[in-house]
Amino acid sequence: MNEDLDEKKITAPLVEAMKTALKNPTYQFHIPGHTKGQGVYQPFRDLVGERLLALDTTDEFDNLGTLNPPTGPIKEAELLAAKAFGAQRSFFLLNGSTIGNLALAMGTTKRGQKVVVNRNCHRSILTGLIMSGAEPVWVLPDKLDDWSIWGKISPQTIEKALAENEDVSCVWVTNPTYEGVVSDIAGISDVCKRYNVPLFVDEAHGCLWNFSAKLPTPALQQGADAVVHSLHKTGGSMSQTSMLHIAKKDSRVDIEVLERTLKLLHTTSPSLLLLTSLDAARAHLESEQGKEQIERAINNADYLKNQIDKMKNVFYLDSTDTDPTKVFIRVNGLSGKSLEMILEHDYNIEVESASDIGILILSNLGNDLSDFEYLVDCLKEIDKTDYSEHPIIDKKKHMPMLTPQIKMRLRDAYFAPKELINKYEAIGRISAEVVAECPPGIAILLPGELITEEHLPYLKDYKEIEVIKG
Numbered sequence: 001m002n003e004d005l006d007e008k009k010i011t012a013p014l015v016e017a018m019k020t021a022l023k024n025p026t027y028q029f030h031i032p033g034h035t036k037g038q039g040v041y042q043p044f045r046d047l048v049g050e051r052l053l054a055l056d057t058t059d060e061f062d063n064l065g066t067l068n069p070p071t072g073p074i075k076e077a078e079l080l081a082a083k084a085f086g087a088q089r090s091f092f093l094l095n096g097s098t099i100g101n102l103a104l105a106m107g108t109t110k111r112g113q114k115v116v117v118n119r120n121c122h123r124s125i126l127t128g129l130i131m132s133g134a135e136p137v138w139v140l141p142d143k144l145d146d147w148s149i150w151g152k153i154s155p156q157t158i159e160k161a162l163a164e165n166e167d168v169s170c171v172w173v174t175n176p177t178y179e180g181v182v183s184d185i186a187g188i189s190d191v192c193k194r195y196n197v198p199l200f201v202d203e204a205h206g207c208l209w210n211f212s213a214k215l216p217t218p219a220l221q222q223g224a225d226a227v228v229h230s231l232h233k234t235g236g237s238m239s240q241t242s243m244l245h246i247a248k249k250d251s252r253v254d255i256e257v258l259e260r261t262l263k264l265l266h267t268t269s270p271s272l273l274l275l276t277s278l279d280a281a282r283a284h285l286e287s288e289q290g291k292e293q294i295e296r297a298i299n300n301a302d303y304l305k306n307q308i309d310k311m312k313n314v315f316y317l318d319s320t321d322t323d324p325t326k327v328f329i330r331v332n333g334l335s336g337k338s339l340e341m342i343l344e345h346d347y348n349i350e351v352e353s354a355s356d357i358g359i360l361i362l363s364n365l366g367n368d369l370s371d372f373e374y375l376v377d378c379l380k381e382i383d384k385t386d387y388s389e390h391p392i393i394d395k396k397k398h399m400p401m402l403t404p405q406i407k408m409r410l411r412d413a414y415f416a417p418k419e420l421i422n423k424y425e426a427i428g429r430i431s432a433e434v435v436a437e438c439p440p441g442i443a444i445l446l447p448g449e450l451i452t453e454e455h456l457p458y459l460k461d462y463k464e465i466e467v468i469k470g
């Protein structure tokens with residue numbers, strides 16, 4: 001590996017290696033069997049183009065290196081990512097941050113150990129804990145009732161959980177929340193250090209933070225031991241690509257164990273195209289153009305908020321402790337889902353997500369001001385329509401905000417004999433499955449949780465629920 005990569009000059013070794021491979025095609029007698037696009041359905045080829053298919057290659061071929069373990073240009077690209085994000089080690093991930101969370105759970109927690117984790121964590125953390133057999137100790141963040149979303153997790157809540165529980169293998173927090181609410185990670189990290197417990201931060205939605213002082217401080221700079229980033233969400237890489245970073249200083253995570261765990265979980269035929277998009281995204285975020293686009297994203301979000309300030313019935317979540325590129329909006333008289341539908345059907349706008357009360361707008365690297373001007377025009381029209389006389393309120397609830405009543409261990413419940421029964425008959429029984437809808441991927445029901453009447457408004461689309469048998 002080239003350890004002397006020029007610090008100042010931005011390079012993207014995988015991008016360069018793919019360019020070279022494209023220019024120097026070999027006679028191919030290996031996978032992928034479509035052989036640079038010759039063996040695919042013609043309309044698909046026409047749709048995506050020959051070039052993309054010619055670049056669809058995998059581990060070991062065309063001098064592009066391997067993912068597990070990282071070698072060649074893939075290793076160089078991971079090294080550059082570690083430098084850019086301030087990590088000791090960065091792993092490129094296919095299958096999203098999901099696989100990063102699975103690897104952290106499987107590689108660092110053991111059956112019966114406890115994991116202090118926020119109730120609004122993503123379902124991938126739950127899956128990881130089911131796989132490892134570690135037991136969640138649920139901590140509840142604040143609730144922002146007016147917005148029907150979760151708020152911050154306080155260091156005091158974490159401290160209480162650590163004081164009340166022994167054999168805690170790690171504290172695992174989601175920051176920011178899906179809607180962009182930011183917790184005091186430095187404070188949480190101090191608590192973890194006092195209790196000598198590693199801190200993992202699911203920063204899936206915060207991968208831009210390292211590249212602008214106007215964004216919240218990344219967890220790797222605040223004492224987290226390991227962090228996952230969904231680069232594909234907001235960082236400009238292709239869908240399902242993410243990174244797992246291990247902190248530079250005194251990380252309490254065993255990198256070799258994690259590497260072995262990722263090898264267990266990852267495909268053995270990684271897409272070089274997807275991996276290259278991670279290299280490209282990192283290079284772009286470090287570049288002047290990338291920084292300008294982050295600045296523009298922040299300015300565009302500010303513009304949107306300033307315009308909403310002038311409206312009568314439209315509001316946004318206004319807090320200094322939110323990621324400025326995420327704007328959570330609500331309109332008097334409309335549920336979040338209804339607002340989402342109006343924007344989609346009447347204005348051809350797709351938003352990131354909709355919840356009980358609001359919609360989430362992401363101000364992205366690729367949006368220009370005109371996108372926001374159009375959105376503002378549409379919101380102005382919606383603002384003038386008075387829905388308060390005939391409010392369009394969704395009967396279904398979307399953001400699970402319940403405090404789970406745990407009756408069985410997570411893994412035991414998941415693997416116990418189970419039966420599928422009508423949801424109304426399921427009341428009073430113990431859930432055997434993870435019920436979570438994406439977005440935001442927060443569990444409505446966990447294996448081992450008592451099912452109550454309170455769950456029903458979230459389960460409108462379900463006829464049956466899997467429960468523990470008998």
Ligand SMILES: Cc1ncc(COP(=O)(O)O)c(C=O)c1O
Nearest residue numbers: 095096097098122202204230441
């Ligand atoms: C907080 C959080 N963590 C992890 C994930 C999983 O990320 P990915 O889709 O990259 O697998 C998500 C996905 O929405 C998420 O919101």
